[in-house]
Amino acid sequence: xxxxxxVNNLCVALLVTLGACTNPSPGSGPPVGPHDLxxxxxxxxxxxxxxxxxxxxxxxxxxxxxxxxxxxxxxTAVPSFSxxxxxxxxNGLPYQVHYWIDSNDSRICDPAMIDHQWSGASFRxxxxxxxxxxxxxxxxxxxxxxxxx
Numbered sequence: 001x002x003x004x005x006x007v008n009n010l011c012v013a014l015l016v017t018l019g020a021c022t023n024p025s026p027g028s029g030p031p032v033g034p035h036d037l038x039x040x041x042x043x044x045x046x047x048x049x050x051x052x053x054x055x056x057x058x059x060x061x062x063x064x065x066x067x068x069x070x071x072x073x074x075x076t077a078v079p080s081f082s083x084x085x086x087x088x089x090x091n092g093l094p095y096q097v098h099y100w101i102d103s104n105d106s107r108i109c110d111p112a113m114i115d116h117q118w119s120g121a122s123f124r125x126x127x128x129x130x131x132x133x134x135x136x137x138x139x140x141x142x143x144x145x146x147x148x149x
Contacts, residue, residue, distance in 0.1 A: 026139035039083045039133060045080040045135045046080055057143070066085075118141050
């Protein structure tokens, strides 16, 4: 009996081991730029939204979704939430961050008077960017259309 190496199986095994066959969720795909974006919410979110889900959508001002992630807002930790998007930003291009807090835990992006939604100011990164977010109930704008569901 001759022994031989099956190259096809070896290649498939290597691809799976290296992660080439994974199907990433939005926001976890391959990096599109050289700059990282870190977003953190301060303790002002604890009382109003502790335990609720927050979703972040980073979009280019051409309306293209660059990254999207969700997490639960802490009632005690500082920061109350944080996100890091590695390599998500291109140098000098315009971006905006949209925020959605599922205030009624419906898992549906409801109008801004039901779920807290708002948009941050646009920015053009020249290096890695960090955004520190402060809670403001009066800051409301419809952003559901910016998210991929």
